[in-house]
Each structure stands twice: as structure tokens, then as C-alpha cells.
Amino acid sequence: MATSNCQSSPTPRKPLLFFISQLSLAAFLFLSLQVLSFLFKFSLGKKKKKKMKAAMLRSAGAALRRSAAPSSTCAPSRLISRSWYSSESQPERKVAILGAAGGIGQPLSLLMKLNPLVSSLSLYDIANTPGVAADVSHINSRALVAGYAGEEQLAQALEGSDIVIIPAGVPRKPGMTRDDLFNINAGIVKSLCTAIAKYCPNALVNMISNPVNSTVPIAAEIFKKAGTYDEKRLFGVTTLDVVRAKTFYAGKAKVPVAGMFFLLLLDFRGLFVLSFVCLPFNCGVNTRMGEGIGV
Ligand SMILES: NC(=O)C1=CN([C@@H]2O[C@H](COP(=O)(O)OP(=O)(O)OC[C@H]3O[C@@H](n4cnc5c(N)ncnc54)[C@H](O)[C@@H]3O)[C@@H](O)[C@H]2O)C=CC1
């Protein structure tokens, strides 16, 4: 009969000797830690240490994410995957990307496919979507990917979407102004938003197509006309202008670009007008609030 040996130690220990041995072990460990941290401080210096800590945190995060991938089979990963990737606890969410085969659309599709909050990813473009959708679908994450190409498939791409992201259109080429961009992208955005109002009127709409300060009001007008407008569900992505403003300002003022904070105000009153209020903090220069930088 099998017996448990958890309760009695096979070799009886003398209490005093045992206590001394435990004490010396603890002291040894403590001293080793002190010596290590001393060596660490003096060999690396403060800056390097900070960098290393950040790198360690990053790689730990990456390792956690890797181990959370659904293909993983070992027990600890399964435990982690429950909190990071589980479809049991996450609600179903469909995200549609319109213009998914473009320069912005492709990496965006990749990021959405990696997002554990997305359960269904709908990739729409007027061309090249099947290949992009096939590539993205091979990523081993939760979202199911479907590709749609051409106007006749737009309705299917949009139906049931909770979020629609729009990077469809043309990018600016050398010599083009944002007005030129508007002349092309306004029509594209108009037809896409008309379809959104019809097939997924309650979706959150995230506009990337430039000029965002004009394409967002176009979307708003389309939705108002269709009776589906909700200001809390329409967004414009201004990232490009924010990072550009930071880089340009830092270059002009000859200050480090890192650590700069900019407040970007879009002026919707006049068509094609984009105005900035730039507030660079921590960059060692005195700048008046209200200073403007054109795009
Ligand atoms: N708001 C921001 O921070 C940023 C905005 N942009 C803007 O995003 C837009 C896209 O830029 P890129 O991806 O570099 O251009 P791109 O030319 O690489 O991609 C645009 C995609 O839109 C597709 N497209 C064109 N008409 C369409 C329609 N009617 N329906 C669906 N898809 C359509 C094209 O086939 C193409 O695949 C541009 O307007 C650009 O100015 C770009 C970077 C940042």
C-alpha cells in the first residue's frame, strides 16, 4: 500500500543544527544578493540599468504574450491564456477595415488580428484583399478573418460590425496638398459612410483617410442625413499630424523631440483649415501657447 511521507522526515534532524544551517543559508543568499546588486550598480551605471530594466520588462511581456498564444499546450500558458486570450470571457467583436490592402491598412489589419478583443476581422478593399486576408488569417490569434473585394461585397464586409476603421483613399504624393487629397478622398469616404449608415449604423467609426479634419465632418453629415449620427461614435485619427508636429517643432527649435507634449486642436469652422496649439513641455524652451504650425 502506498503511504505518504509528507508528515515525517525520513532522517530526524537535530533542531539546533537545523536552525544554524538554515540561518547560514539565508545569510549566504542575502550576501550574494548584495554583492550582485553592488556589481550591477557599478558595472552598468544608472542609465544602462534603466534601459536594461525596460528591456527585461518588454521581453517578459513578450514572453507572457507568446505563452498566451492559443497553440501553446503547457499548463502555465493555458492559465495565462485564460486571462489574455480567452474567448469564454471576451465578448464577440467584429472589426471592419476599409482600405485594408493599403500601406496603412495592412499593418493595421495585422495589429487588429493580434488584438485579443477582436473575434471577427473583416478586411475590405477595392483590390488585393484576398491575398492580404489570407496572410493575416495565418496569424495564430483569436479573430476569424474574412477578405472582401469590390463594391458588391461591401455590405457583407460591414454587416454586424462593431467598429469600422477607414484608411481607404489615396496618400499624399510629392507636390500634392491636402486640398488635392480632399478632392479624391472625400468621394471615397462619402460612399463608404453611406454604406456604414445602412449596414452597421451603430458601429464606432474611426476615420484615418486624410484630410481627417474634413473627412470626419463629411462622415458626420452623411450620418446626420441617414439619421444615424452620434458624436460619441465618430472618431478621427490625428496621430500623423501630432507626431509630425512634434518632429518639426523639435527640429526647428533644436530641442530633443522625446518628452514633448503637444495639444492638437482641429478647427472645423472653416473648410480645409487645420490649426494647432503646441505646448512643448520639458524641452527647455519657453514657448507661447497659441503658436501655430502649418501642415
Ligand atoms: N490620420 C493619420 O494619422 C494618417 C492618415 N493617412 C491617410 O490614410 C490614407 C491611406 O494611406 P495609405 O494606406 O498610405 O494609402 P495606400 O494607397 O497605400 O492605401 C489606400 C488603400 O485604399 C484603397 N481604396 C481606395 N479607394 C477605396 C474604396 N473606395 N474603398 C475601399 N478601399 C479603397 C486602395 O485600394 C488602397 O489599398 C491616406 O488618405 C493617407 O493620407 C496616412 C497615415 C496616417
Ligand SMILES: O=C([O-])CC(=O)C(=O)O
Ligand atoms: O498621405 C499620407 O501618407 C499622409 C500624408 O502625408 C498626409 O496626408 O499629409
